[in-house]
Amino acid sequence: xxxxxxxxxxxxxxxxxxxxxxxxxxxxxxxxxxxxxxxxxxxxxxxxxxxxxxxxxxxxxxxxxxxxxxxxxxxxxxxxxxxxxxxxxxxxxxxxxxxxxxxxxxxxxxxxxxxxxxxxxxxxxxxxxxxxxxxxxxxxxxxxxxxxxxxxxxxxxxxxxxxxxxxxxxxxxxxxxxxxxxxxxxxxxxxxxxxxxxxxxxxxxxxxxxxxxxxxxxxxxxxxxxxxxxxxxxxxxxxxxxxxxxxxxx
Amino acid sequence: xxxxxxxxxxxxxxxxxxxxxxxxxxxxxxxxxxxxxxxxxxxxxxxxxxxxxxxxxxxxxxxxxxxxxxxxxxxxxxxxxxxxxxxxxxxxxxxxxxxxxxxxxxxxxxxxxxxxxxxxxxxxxxxxxxxxxxxxxxxxxxxxxxxxxxxxxxxxxxxxxxxxxxxxxxxxxxxxxxxxxxxxxxxxxxxxxxxxxxxxxxxxxxxxxxxxxxxxxxxxxxxxxxxxxxxxxxxxxxxxxxx
Numbered sequence: 001x002x003x004x005x006x007x008x009x010x011x012x013x014x015x016x017x018x019x020x021x022x023x024x025x026x027x028x029x030x031x032x033x034x035x036x037x038x039x040x041x042x043x044x045x046x047x048x049x050x051x052x053x054x055x056x057x058x059x060x061x062x063x064x065x066x067x068x069x070x071x072x073x074x075x076x077x078x079x080x081x082x083x084x085x086x087x088x089x090x091x092x093x094x095x096x097x098x099x100x101x102x103x104x105x106x107x108x109x110x111x112x113x114x115x116x117x118x119x120x121x122x123x124x125x126x127x128x129x130x131x132x133x134x135x136x137x138x139x140x141x142x143x144x145x146x147x148x149x150x151x152x153x154x155x156x157x158x159x160x161x162x163x164x165x166x167x168x169x170x171x172x173x174x175x176x177x178x179x180x181x182x183x184x185x186x187x188x189x190x191x192x193x194x195x196x197x198x199x200x201x202x203x204x205x206x207x208x209x210x211x212x213x214x215x216x217x218x219x220x221x222x223x224x225x226x227x228x229x230x231x232x233x234x235x236x237x238x239x240x241x242x243x244x245x246x247x248x249x250x
Numbered sequence: 251x252x253x254x255x256x257x258x259x260x261x262x263x264x265x266x267x268x269x270x271x272x273x274x275x276x277x278x279x280x281x282x283x284x285x286x287x288x289x290x291x292x293x294x295x296x297x298x299x300x301x302x303x304x305x306x307x308x309x310x311x312x313x314x315x316x317x318x319x320x321x322x323x324x325x326x327x328x329x330x331x332x333x334x335x336x337x338x339x340x341x342x343x344x345x346x347x348x349x350x351x352x353x354x355x356x357x358x359x360x361x362x363x364x365x366x367x368x369x370x371x372x373x374x375x376x377x378x379x380x381x382x383x384x385x386x387x388x389x390x391x392x393x394x395x396x397x398x399x400x401x402x403x404x405x406x407x408x409x410x411x412x413x414x415x416x417x418x419x420x421x422x423x424x425x426x427x428x429x430x431x432x433x434x435x436x437x438x439x440x441x442x443x444x445x446x447x448x449x450x451x452x453x454x455x456x457x458x459x460x461x462x463x464x465x466x467x468x469x470x471x472x473x474x475x476x477x478x479x480x481x482x483x484x485x486x487x488x489x490x491x492x493x
Contacts, residue, residue: 180314181315181318182314210322211321211325211326211353212321213318215350215356219350219352
């Protein structure tokens with residue numbers, strides 16, 4: 001049987017699209033029929049919970065009772081996605097180390113994936129080095145989210161290489177831009193991307209979303225999932241490797 | 251049930267006769283008393299809409315709102331025979347959006363068959379654009395159009411139709427004086443045909459030839475749909491109408 005998988009989606013910088021990426025992951029696992037639960041650390045009101053109310057709980061990952069809610073019940077689902085609020089990535093990773101979770105990952109009891117969402121600032125890129133010290137036994141993904149037309153210093157190869165080429169085991173993921181109106185329409189609808197594409201409302205009722213906007217979302221979601229397929233996400237969560245570090249997909 | 255046609259009159263270049271062909275198609279629908287609709291995607295110079303202010307809407311698809319106005323409408327309404335005059339300025343964006351949102355498949359599901367009428371010319375870029383579009387939209391029928399006023403010769407190898415039976419449509423050259431008459435903003439093929447001045451004229455023959463090509467094309471498209479519905483079993487070539 002596959003080990004429980006924990007996927008932490010986070011960044012210390014705000015507004016880089018953490019929840020958007022978490023939503024695409026939940027949709028991906030729904031489509032692949034993988035039992036998944038999610039924790040939203042944006043207490044008291046979670047954005048992720050607004051889109052995926054059935055599988056999401058709002059928690060404070062720095063509080064011990066909520067840590068117990070998450071980590072003492074990991075075997076209840078094959079995949080647990082934790083959407084970490086801006087500024088809480090480093091404290092969360094420290095807490096994971098302090099409670100012995102990272103040691104358990106090292107021993108092969110859990111599969112741990114970190115989706116580090118990057119912003120287009122040096123401060124954001126500096127997070128990579130701070131974060132990487134906690135990812136020795138994790139699969140570390142550097143997520144370039146282009147949803148707001150940002151760049152990641154590709155125009156300055158020296159700076160780009162300085163941040164993106166240093167970590168040999170980190171794998172880059174690219175999230176393409178989604179049409180602004182389509183994004184906003186999904187926001188208004190407050191449904192998962194998949195539900196929007198299927199033209200359904202929050203309760204599964206028929207909706208009347210624009211075909212054009214649904215088409216844009218379908219195309220975009222397909223591209224995002226193609227990235228997840230490229231990194232063999234489904235295989236990673238299903239696998240029970242002896243040494244996860246060696247299994248990093250390139 | 252036969253699909254309702256949606257014709258996209260396209261070329262990456264200006265002044266090759268797109269609006270003329272769009273006008274002829276709309277007049278053809280009208281002559282057959284079909285419900286019809288047109289879209290003019292030349293917001294800066296909506297000549298097509300100028301000819302048919304009651305039937306043709308001008309839409310700017312440069313932004314998402316305009317794209318919704320066009321594509322959502324095309325599949326929302328009860329299907330009617332529709333012509334889109336695709337201005338060369340919107341050429342790339344139109345086909346990019348059409349492919350991205352999966353329009354043709356959804357339209358077909360709703361009883362609308364999208365067909366691209368691509369006006370050829372001798373420019374190598376046009377040949378490349380045709381080939382690339384066909385690759386990008388493999389499930390959309392492409393029919394080449396040879397406007398003899400634009401180029402004298404036509405190379406079948408440069409503009410092969412999606413299926414061998416979709417023969418190219420030729421628009422014969424009109425004499426300059428007659429062309430001047432046809433291009434007048436107030437000129438209507440339909441009215442002219444109904445009220446001939448005194449017996450058949452050059453325009454009558456010209457329109458009859460083109461309308462026959464349209465009938466031929468629609469017959470062949472219909473046969474293609476029937477063949478597809480039967481799982482690819484060919485019923486043989488359709489009869490060629492007498493010209």
